[in-house]
Amino acid sequence: MKYTISFGISRRDQRCYNMNVPEVNDIRSHSEPVLKGLRGLVMYSNQIVALNMSTKSDRDKNALLADYLQDATSRVGGVDKLAKIGVSTAAFDSTLASIRAAKTFLDGIGAASPFVNAFVIALLDGLDMLHAGLPVATSAIERGIESEYRDKRSG
Numbered sequence: 001m002k003y004t005i006s007f008g009i010s011r012r013d014q015r016c017y018n019m020n021v022p023e024v025n026d027i028r029s030h031s032e033p034v035l036k037g038l039r040g041l042v043m044y045s046n047q048i049v050a051l052n053m054s055t056k057s058d059r060d061k062n063a064l065l066a067d068y069l070q071d072a073t074s075r076v077g078g079v080d081k082l083a084k085i086g087v088s089t090a091a092f093d094s095t096l097a098s099i100r101a102a103k104t105f106l107d108g109i110g111a112a113s114p115f116v117n118a119f120v121i122a123l124l125d126g127l128d129m130l131h132a133g134l135p136v137a138t139s140a141i142e143r144g145i146e147s148e149y150r151d152k153r154s155g
Contacts, residue, residue, distance in 0.1 A: 023140035027133045034126035040072060041123065044116065048109060062108035066099040069112060085122040087115060 047068050051061045073079065079089045091114070098111035 021137070021140045021144055023133065023137040027130060027137045030126065030129055030133065034123060034130060036076070037119070037123045037126065040076070041120065044068075044072070052105065058103065058105045058108070061105040062099050062102050065105075065108050065112060066096045069099070069115065070096060085118045087118050091115075 047065070051064055054061065056064070073082070073092070079092060082089060082092050095111060095115045099108045102108035102111050
């Protein structure tokens, strides 16, 4: 599934939106992993709620939580992507073992928190990058519009 950021631009102004503006292209390329990450975080939260509400034993809930994190990690590129969020393969494996060994589901969630926190920090960094890039992209669009319409102004 592809995600996009809407800049609230009308169809009439699509020509300006479709300009090949490197600053806008940079925002677009950085937004996709952030949006996917936010979606993943919501899915993780839903999984926690579903497991908590289930009638399974805490041991089974913890095993399913560890399996979920392992599966989700493999779907986004596997353990090779972990380094990008500051988590080593050994630390991830240790986290999964700690979740599985936890006595209560709450302890399992706690064991997952270092990994989840690293993921959230990476998302926040991505959001900060997007936030910082928006004024730059907006200025670049404005310069493009000014350049395109400079000769058409009455003056």
